[in-house]
Amino acid sequence: xxxxxxxxxxxxxxxxxxxxxxxxxxxxxxxxxxxxxxxxxxxxxxxxxxxxxxxxxxxxxxxxxxxxxxxxxxxxxxxxxxxxxxxxxxxxxxxxxxxxxxxxxxxxxxxxxxxxxxxxxxxxxxxxxxxxxxxxxxxxxxxxxxxxxxxxxxxxxxxxxxxxxxxxxxxxxxxxxxxxxxxxxxxxxxxxxxxxxxxxxxxxxxxxxxxxxxxxxxxxxxxxxxxxxxxxxxxxxxxxxxxxxxxxxxxxxxxxxxxxxxxxxxxxxxxxxxxxxxxxxxxxxxxxxxxxxxxxxxxxxxxxxxxxxxxxxxxxxxxxxxxxxxxxxxxxxxxxxxxxxxxxxxxxxxxxxxxxxxxxxxxxxxxxxxxxxxxxxxxxxxxxxxxxxxxxxxxxxxxxxxxxxxxxxxxxxxxxxxxxxxxxxxxxxxxxxxxxxxxxxxxxxxxxxxxxxxxxxxxxxxxxxxxxxxxxxxxxxxxxxxxxxxxxxxxxxxxxxxxxxxxxxxxxxxxxxxxxxxxxxxxxxxxxxxxxxxxxxxxxxxxxxxxxxxxxxxxxxxxxxxxxxxxxxxxxxxxxxxxxxxxxxxxxxxxxxxxxxxxxxxxxxxxxxxxxxxxxxxxxxxxxxxxxxxxxxxxxxxxxxxxxxxxxxxxxxxxxxxxxxxxxxxxxxxxxxxxxxxxxxxxxxxxxxxxxxxxxxxxxxxxxxxxxxxxxxxxxxxxxxxxxxxxxxxxxxxxxxxxxxxxxxxxxxxxxxxxxxxxxxxxxxxxxxxxxxxxxxxxxxxxxxxxxxxxxxxxxxxxxxxxxxxxxxxxxxxxxxxxxxxxxxxxxxxxxxxxxxxxxxxxxxxxxxxxxxxxxxxxxxxxxxxxxxxxxxxxxxxxxxxxxxxxxxxxxxxxxxxxxxxxxxxxxxxxxxxxxxxxxxxxxxxxxxxxxxxxxxxxxxxxxxxxxxxxxxxxxxxxxxxxxxxxxxxxxxxxxxx
Numbered sequence: 002x003x004x005x006x007x008x009x010x011x012x013x014x015x016x017x018x019x020x021x022x023x024x025x026x027x028x029x030x031x032x033x034x035x036x037x038x039x040x041x042x043x044x045x046x047x048x049x050x051x052x053x054x055x056x057x058x059x060x061x062x063x064x065x066x067x068x069x070x071x072x073x074x075x076x077x078x079x080x081x082x083x084x085x086x087x088x089x090x091x092x093x094x095x096x097x098x099x100x101x102x103x104x105x106x107x108x109x110x111x112x113x114x115x116x117x118x119x120x121x122x123x124x125x126x127x128x129x130x131x132x133x134x135x136x137x138x139x140x141x142x143x144x145x146x147x148x149x150x151x152x153x154x155x156x157x158x159x160x161x162x163x164x165x166x167x168x169x170x171x172x173x174x175x176x177x178x179x180x181x182x183x184x185x186x187x188x189x190x191x192x193x194x195x196x197x198x199x200x201x202x203x204x205x206x207x208x209x210x211x212x213x214x215x216x217x218x219x220x221x222x223x224x225x226x227x228x229x230x231x232x233x234x235x236x237x238x239x240x241x242x243x244x245x246x247x248x249x250x251x252x253x254x255x256x257x258x259x260x261x262x263x264x265x266x267x268x269x270x271x272x273x274x275x276x277x278x279x280x281x282x283x284x285x286x287x288x289x290x291x292x293x294x295x296x297x298x299x300x301x302x303x304x305x306x307x308x309x310x311x312x313x314x315x316x317x318x319x320x321x322x323x324x325x326x327x328x329x330x331x332x333x334x335x336x337x338x339x340x341x342x343x344x345x346x347x348x349x350x351x352x353x354x355x356x357x358x359x360x361x362x363x364x365x366x367x368x369x370x371x372x373x374x375x376x377x378x379x380x381x382x383x384x385x386x387x388x389x390x391x392x393x394x395x396x397x398x399x400x401x402x403x404x405x406x407x408x409x410x411x412x413x414x415x416x417x418x419x420x421x422x423x424x425x426x427x428x429x430x431x432x433x434x435x436x437x438x439x440x441x442x443x444x445x446x447x448x449x450x451x452x453x454x455x456x457x458x459x460x461x462x463x464x465x466x467x468x469x470x471x472x473x474x475x476x477x478x479x480x481x482x483x484x485x486x487x488x489x490x491x492x493x494x495x496x497x498x499x500x501x502x503x504x505x506x507x508x509x510x511x512x513x514x515x516x517x518x519x520x521x522x523x524x525x526x527x528x529x530x531x532x533x534x535x536x537x538x539x540x541x542x543x544x545x546x547x548x549x550x551x552x553x554x555x556x557x558x559x560x561x562x563x564x565x566x567x568x569x570x571x572x573x574x575x576x577x578x579x580x581x582x583x584x585x586x587x588x589x590x591x592x593x594x595x596x597x598x599x600x601x602x603x604x605x606x607x608x609x610x611x612x613x614x615x616x617x618x619x620x621x622x623x624x625x626x627x628x629x630x631x632x633x634x635x636x637x638x639x640x641x642x643x644x645x646x647x648x649x650x651x652x653x654x655x656x657x658x659x660x661x662x663x664x665x666x667x668x669x670x671x672x673x674x675x676x677x678x679x680x681x682x683x684x685x686x687x688x689x690x691x692x693x694x695x696x697x698x699x700x701x702x703x704x705x706x707x708x709x710x711x712x713x714x715x716x717x718x719x720x721x722x723x724x725x726x727x728x729x730x731x732x733x734x735x736x737x738x739x740x741x742x743x744x745x746x747x748x749x750x751x752x753x754x755x756x757x758x759x760x761x762x763x764x765x766x767x768x769x770x771x772x773x774x775x776x777x778x779x780x781x782x783x784x785x786x787x788x789x790x791x792x793x794x795x796x797x798x799x800x801x802x803x804x805x806x807x808x809x810x811x812x813x814x815x816x817x818x819x820x821x822x823x824x825x826x827x828x829x830x831x832x833x834x835x836x837x838x839x840x841x842x843x844x845x846x847x848x849x850x851x852x853x854x855x856x857x858x859x860x861x862x863x864x865x866x867x868x869x870x871x872x873x874x875x876x877x878x879x880x881x882x883x884x885x886x887x888x889x890x891x892x893x894x895x896x897x898x899x900x901x902x903x904x905x906x907x908x909x910x911x912x913x914x915x916x917x918x919x920x921x922x923x924x925x926x927x928x929x930x931x932x933x934x935x936x937x938x939x940x941x942x943x944x945x946x947x948x949x950x951x952x953x954x955x956x957x958x959x960x961x962x963x964x965x966x967x968x969x970x971x972x973x974x975x976x977x978x979x
Contacts, residue, residue: 023081027791031536031881032803038884039803042810051802055711057827058805060682063717069710069794072574076794082540085790089783093549095564100450101429101554104406104441105197105238105759106168106264106773107296108288109552111444115505116290116363119512120356122546124733127356128522128537130529130862131316131737135331136323136920137857139955140515141736142330145318145355147498148286148362152302154493155268156282157275161304162315163332164286164358164738166590169203169773171283171301172196172232172262174314176204177634178281178305179230179258180213181312186256187229188213193220195237196262199773202758204232206769210601210636220248225255235263235274239439240406242271242487249278265289265302266444267404269370269377269493270483276491281305285773288443290364291357294545294780295565296555296773297590298739300358310334310968315353316737321964323957324918325925331959333968351627352591352727352742356735367508370494376444378481380405383442383451386467389476390455394463402487406441408433409458423457429557430457518955519736520862525950526882526890530833530865530875531625531676533706533728541731541787545780555774556759569776572786577745579789579797580702580722581715584751586763587743588770590777592703595723595742596631596670598755598771602721602746603668603697604635605753605768615667615695619658621650623675625701626868637667648677648823656690663694672701673714674831676869677823678808680707688718697721697750705729706879707805707832710798714745721746730785739778741785803880804832807887811878814891818898822873833877835870836894842872845904846911849874852897857920858943859893860952889946896943915939920954 034042039051048054055064074080080088101109112121120126132138132145145163152161165171176190190208192201194217201217208215216223220233221243231252236242249259260281261274266288268274274282287299305313311334319333368376381404388399388407397410411419416432423430431439440454451467470476482488494500502508520527527534544550549564559566573585589595600618607615618637620628622644629639640658643651650671659666669691674680681687688698700714700722706729708714714722726732727740734740746754756767757775776782792800812821812834822835841847849872853863865875878887900916903909913934921940931937942948 022078023084025081025083026079027082027538027540028079028793028796028799031538031792031796032800033881033883033886034803034807039806042806042884045810045813051806054806054809054829055802058809058825058829058831059680059711060684062682062685063712065710065712065716069578069797071578071789071794073571074790074793079793079796080791082791085787086540086543088790089544089787090547092567093544093547093564095567096549096553097427097561098549098552099424099427099429099557099561100453101557102440102442103429103431103554103556104240104439105199105431105556106285106287107293107554107556108441108443109293109445110288110290112290112292113364113367115508115512116360116367117546119509120360120363122542123516124523124537125516125519125521126359127733127735129519129736130527130532130534130734131355132332133866134853134857134863135329135959136854136954136956137520137862137952139330140518141355141359142318144359144362144515146320146330147366148300148358149318150496151362151365151494151499152265152286152304155265155273156263156304157273157491158279158282158304159307160310160313160317161302162313163318164354165301165303165315166354166594167297167299167301167773168197168262168283168285169200169770170594171303172200172260173204173207175260175281175283175303176208176213176230176232177211178309178312178314179260180211182258182309183229187227189216189228190214191216191218191220191223191225191228191231191257193233193237194218195239195241196232196234197238198758199770200234200262202769203771203773206601206771207634209769210604210634212636225252225257228252228255228257230258230260232260232262235261235271236267236404236406239408239433240403240441241408242402242404244486245277246486253278264404266373266377266380268489269373270381270489271404271487272489273491280309286358286361289361291360292551292780293554294551294778295553295562296776296780297778298354298357298781300354300361319964320969321959321961321967323959325957327956329956329959331961331964333964351593352740353738355737356733356739359736363512365494366499366502366511369499369503370492372503373494380442380444380446382481383446385481386448386470386476387440387442387451387454389470390451390463390465390467391458393465394455394459396458402484405443406439409438409440411436411438419457422460424558426453426457428453428457429554520860520952524952525860525862526878526886527862528864528876528878528890529862530678530835530877531703532734532865533725533877533879534734535706535731535879536881537731537733537784538788540791541784542733544783544787550783551780555779559760565776565779568783568786572782572789575789576724576743579709579713580724580745581713582722582745583748584754584764585743585745586754587741587776587779587782588755588757588762588772589723589742589744590772591738591740592723592725592742593627593631594771594777595744596627596699596701597634598768599699599721599723599744600632600635600637600668601768601771602744602750602753603699605766606697606750607667609753609766612695615665617662617665618667619655619669619691621655621671621675623648623650623672623677623869624670625672625676625703628670628672628701632670644677648675648679649681649683650675650687652683652686652690655687659690659694659696666691666694666696668697668699670699670701672703674704674707676704678830678833678835678875679823679825680831682826685717692718703728704832707801709801710794711801715747721750726782726785731788732781732784739781741778741781800880807878807880807882808832808834808876811876811887811891815894818895822870833875836874836876837872838874839872841901845901847901847904847916848872851916851919854958855897855900855916855919856893857954858941859947860950861890861893892944910934920958922955922957923953925957
C-alpha cells in the first residue's frame with residue numbers, strides 16, 4: 002500500500018513546512034476514491050498495491066521509467082487552486098486587449114448575462130455527453146433544434162445541422178458535400194477571392210488531400226465550366242454587399258452548386274442565401290453571444306436544400322415521438338455517422354460545438370426576430386455614421402453597399418501608418434493593401450468608439466463628432482435599412498419559441514426548464530467507454546470568461562498576445578513531455594481534426610521524401626470509429642487489419658498486409674489502449690512492422706487517460722498522436738462539443754505541423770491550416786493548462802492508476818453477472834471494459850438498447866452502446882468517480898441482470914416487461930391508468946437509493962424508426978407546445 006499517502010498529502014518535508022503548504026490542493030478533490038476505498042477495491046482484485054495492478058495491466062516493455070518532468074511545476078508539492086489561478090491570471094494579464102475592428106468572421110458581442118451564468122458557466126449544461134440517449138437529453142435537443150431553426154430561417158434554406166467546428170472547416174465540409182453530390186463529374190471548386198483568407202486556405206488544405214482543384218478568382222467574371230461548386234462570401238471579406246443572383250444563375254447553368262459563407266446577423270437585414278440561389282449556406286454563429294476567445298470555440302453552421310440532407314455533415318436534430326405518441330426530439334439519420342459508416346462516412350466530424358450552438362440559439366430566443374433586427378440596424382447605422390465621417394475627412398469609404406464593414410481607400414496615405422496610429426490608441430485595424438484598410442464594427446461599438454476612429458484617420462482632432470453627425474441630420478436616416486435588391490423582405494423566426502422569452506425572468510425559467518430535462522455529470526456518473534467523462538473542475542473553468550482571454554481577436558498582432566503565447570508554449574511542452582514527442586500543434590479544434598491533421602502531416606513527410614505515392618492506411622478493427630473516415634478525408638485508402646479473439650491486433654495479419662502494401666504503405670492508425678479496453682503486449686512489434694516497410698504510426702489518443710504518467714506513445718514507436726483535451730485533459734464535453742484535438746509529433750514530423758495564412762504558426766514546412774483560427778479553440782485551452790498545473794506529475798500519474806483501478810474493480814464485480822469480452826494477458830482491463838449482452842437476445846429477447854434505456858430509471862446514462870462490438874456495453878468509470886458511485890452503478894447493472902433472469906425463467910413476459918417498456922417518465926408513472934405487469938415502484942424506484950437521487954426521463958422510449966421516416970428539422974408546430 003505504499004505511496005497511497007500522496008493521494009491526500011503534499012509531498013514535502015514534515016513539521017511546520019508541511020503545515021504551511023496550501024490547503025486548497027486539488028488532487029484529492031479530482032480523484033474520487035479515498036485511500037480507504039482504494040484499499041477496498043484492491044482487496045476485491047486480490048492485490049496489495051496500485052503498483053501491482055499496473056504491473057499486471059501495462060506491459061513492462063513500455064512502462065515509463067521514472068516520473069514526468071513538467072516545466073515550471075514544483076516537483077515536491079502540489080499547487081493550491083488559488084495559487085494556480087493567480088499564476089494563470091498573471092499570464093493572462095500579459096495579453097493586451099485592444100479594440101479590434103479586424104472582422105474576418107470574428108466580432109465583439111454582448112453575451113447576455115442570463116445565458117453566460119446559466120449555460121456557459123453552468124455544469125448542468127456543460128458536462129453533458131452527446132445526446133445519443135434521447136430520452137435523457139430532451140432539453141439540449143430542443144435547444145439545438147432552436148439553433149437549427151434559427152439558422153435555417155435566417156439563411157432561407159430548409160434544413161440545417163446542429164453545428165460544425167468553425168466557418169473555415171464548414172466551408173471545406175460544404176465543398177466535400179458538393180463534390181459528393183456531383184458524382185465526380187468534375188473536380189474543380191471555385192472560391193471567390195474576396196472570401197476570408199483563412200477560409201480559402203482551409204478549403205485548399207482539404208481539397209489537396211481529395212485531389213480537388215481549387216480555383217480562386219473574381220466570381221463576377223469567372224468561367225464556371227468544369228466546376229462542381231462555387232464558394233462566395235456574403236458580405237465579402239472587405240464588407241461589400243454584392244448581388245450574387247447573376248453569379249448563382251451562371252453557376253447553376255454550368256452544373257455547379259453554390260455555397261455562400263454568410264454573416265448571420267447581416268441576414269436579419271439582407272436577402273437570405275436561399276432566396277438568391279444558394280444551395281448551401283455556411284458560416285459562424287460567434288457574434289450571437291459567444292466571446293471571440295482568441296479564435297474559439299464557436300458554433301459554425303451549414304444549411305442546405307432538402308435533397309442534400311443525406312450528405313449533410315455533422316449532426317441533425319429531428320422531431321419524432323415516444324412510445325405513447327408524444328413529441329420527442331432525437332438525433333436523426335444517425336446511420337450517416339462515421340462510427341457506423343467508417344470509411345464510407347460523408348464526414349469525419351465527431352465532436353461538434355453543441356454548447357456554443359446552444360448559446361447562439363438562446364441568443365436568438367432571448368432577442369427574437371425584432372431584437373436581432375434592432376441589433377443589426379444599429380450596427381449598420383454605426384457603419385453609416387463612420388462612412389459619412391470618413392468621407393468628410395476626404396477618404397473613400399462605403400460607396401458600395403455594406404452592412405457593418407467598410408473598405409477605406411486612404412489615397413496616398415500609407416496603410417501601415419494608419420494601422421500604427423490606431424495601435425497607439427489601442428485600436429486594431431485590418432490592412433488590406435498599401436493604401437487600404439478595413440474597419441469591421443459590431444454590437445459592442447458606441448459613438449465614442451467612432452470618435453476614436455475619426456481621430457485615428459484624421460491624425461488628430463477631426464473637427465466633428467459622431468454624435469454631432471447624427472444630431473445634425475447629416476447621416477441619411479435610411480442608413481438603418483438596406484436598399485433593393487439587397488434588402489430582406491421575408492419574415493424569419495416566427496415560431497413562438499423566438500417570441501416568448503424576452504424578459505430575463507422568462508428566459509431564466511426557459512433555460513432551467515430545459516436543463517431539468519437533461520442528465521449531466523451534475524446528476525450522476527456517465528460511464529461511457531472511450532469518452533472519458535471526468536470531473537470538469539470549477540477552478541479549471543473560471544479563467545475562460547476572464548476578459549484577457551475571452552475578448553481577444555484571433556488575428557490580433559503578436560505583440561498583443563504574449564499571455565496566450567506563454568500559455569501555449571507551456572501547454573505544448575507539457576503535452577510533449579506527457580506523450581514523449583518533440584513538438585505539438587494546438588490548432589486542431591476537435592479529435593477528428595487531430596486525426597486528419599496527423600495523417601496530413603504524415604502525407605507531407607512522405608511527399609518531402611518524394612514518396613507521395615504512399616497512400617495506404619492500415620486500420621485495425623479495434624481502432625476508434627472516426628479513424629477510417631479521417632483516413633479517407635486525408636486521401637488515403639483504408640485496409641482493415643484483423644484482431645484475435647482476445648481483442649489484440651492480429652500481428653501476422655498486420656505484417657502480411659504491411660508487406661503486401663509495402664511500396665504504398667503510408668501509415669497505421671492504432672488506438673492504444675485499444676477500443677477493446679486492452680493494453681496490447683505487442684505494440685512495439687506492431688510499430689516496428691510498419692516502420693520496416695516505410696510507413697508511419699499514427700496513434701489515436703482517445704484512450705490517453707490510461708497512459709498518462711505510465712507510458713508514452715513516443716517511447717514505444719508512434720510517430721504522431723492526437724489528444725482529446727475534452728477527454729483526458731478535462732475540457733467539458735459540452736453536450737457534444739467543444740473539443741480540442743492537438744497533435745504531438747516526433748522530430749522528423751515536426752516541420753510539417755499545420756501553419757496559418759494570417760498569423761504564422763506551425764512547422765517551417767507546415768501543411769495548410771486545418772482550422773480557421775491559428776490555435777483552434779484557444780479560449781478553452783486554459784482548462785487543460787489548469788488541470789495539468791493543479792495535478793502535477795505525480796497527480797497525473799495517480800489519476801491514471803485510479804482510472805485503471807476503478808475500471809478493474811467494476812469489471813471484477815460485473816463479470817460475475819455478465820460476460821466480460823476482452824482482457825489482457827493477466828486478466829486485467831485498461832481504463833474501460835466491454836460487457837457482452839448478445840446472449841440475452843436469445844435467452845430473453847433483451848438487447849443492449851433495452852439495458853441502456855432501463856439504466857435511465859436508475860438515474861444513470863448508459864455506457865457506450867454497441868461500439869466497438871455490436872450488442873455490447875463499453876464502460877469507463879474514470880478516476881473522478883468515488884467507490885460509492887461505482888457501487889451504485891454496479892448494483893443497478895446487477896439488478897437489471899436479475900430482471901433479465903426473470904424473463905429467462907418465465908416469470909416475466911418477453912415483450913411486456915420492465916426493460917422493454919423503459920424508461921418510465923413521471924407522466925407515465927403518475928398516470929391514473931396502470932396496466933403493466935409490474936409495479937409503479939419497480940418501474941420508477943427499482944432500488945431504495947434511487948428515491949434520494951431520482952432523475953426523471955422527460956419522455957418515454959423514442960421511436961427512432963418513425964423519426965427517420967418523418968424527419969422534421971425545424972421547430973415543431975405551435976400546437977405541440979400547448
